[in-house]
Amino acid sequence: MEITASLVKELRERTGAGMMECKKALSENNGDIDAAAEALRKSGLAKADKKADRVAAEGRIAAAQDGGKAVLVEINSETDFVAKDDNFLRFTDAVAQAALASDAADAEALKSAKVASGETVEEARAAVIAKVGENVLVRRLVRIDSPDTVAAYVHGGRIGVLVELKGGDADLARGLAMHVAAMNPPYNKxxxxxxxxxxxxxxxxxxxxxxxxxxxxxxxxxxxxxxxxxxxxxxxxxxxxxxxxxxxxxxxxxxxxAGAEVVGFQRLAVGEGIEKVVEDYAAEVMKQAGLA
Incomplete structure (x- = not known):
């Protein structure tokens, strides 16, 4: 079967893979776009496995909310550059929405939740790893589901807060979430x-x-x-x-x-608790040159 430019384009839009990867996958699967898409997905999983041990301490906190139901998800990348990549940002938003729609209590349970495309979070993670070329990790999930007033606030993509407020209003709840983001109190009362x-x-x-x-x-x-x-x-x-x-x-x-009470709050900051590898390139060059 002839591998046309329009077929390559369709597969590329469907999978997000590179043009040459799409053309190769179509050639190897006799122009069957479904089989080619599956092959690319499997290739993404293989790439994900190879990158699994690489430290991912950058990333983004993504939030999703529907009334009194709200979630925060920490999703890590290896570099701040990838944390700003459109593919990564779309993935984090999709994962947050999947978390909100599911009953997943933690990141492990979230792996099997479905994103809007129909893929599981784990499948979508493998796909985004193939696109950005770095390890990507869905690390943490926190949620609040309450009849009370709930605020979800994310500051610069780096810090996220959920606050559950009994009494008061949405403005006060949001202000308190901003306070928790800024001051990071370890305890409530x-x-x-x-x-x-x-x-x-x-x-x-x-x-x-x-x-x-x-x-x-x-x-x-x-x-x-x-x-x-x-x-x-x-x-x-x-x-x-x-x-x-x-x-x-x-x-x-x-x-x-305000006649209000904070029932509780959750706060996540990107990379907290992860030991980052700090590269001293100057020292490495000196060592290789025999000067250290």
């Missing part, structure tokens, strides 16, 4: 701070005190330590922090004025 954290901070504050202060009456010493601990707890809790959109108020006082 003082009651959420682990007791061992508080005890450790008490030990540290006591060790930092002068002998003169340590010699003060027990009740006075307790007030001094309690004051320091309260300040630390405020620093590590959403409720205790100054609200970024109105720093004259704390988040707690802002919520109280």
């Amino acid at each position: 003082a009651s959420d701070v682990p007791a061992d954290f508080v005890e450790k901070e008490k030990e540290i504050e006591l060790a930092k005190m002068s002998d003169k202060d340590k010699g003060k009456p027990a009740d006075i010493l307790e007030k001094i330590i309690s004051g320091k601990i309260n300040k630390i707890v405020n620093e590590v809790t959403l409720y205790g922090q100054p609200y970024v959109l109105d720093t004259d108020k704390t988040v707690e006082s802002t919520l109280k004025a």
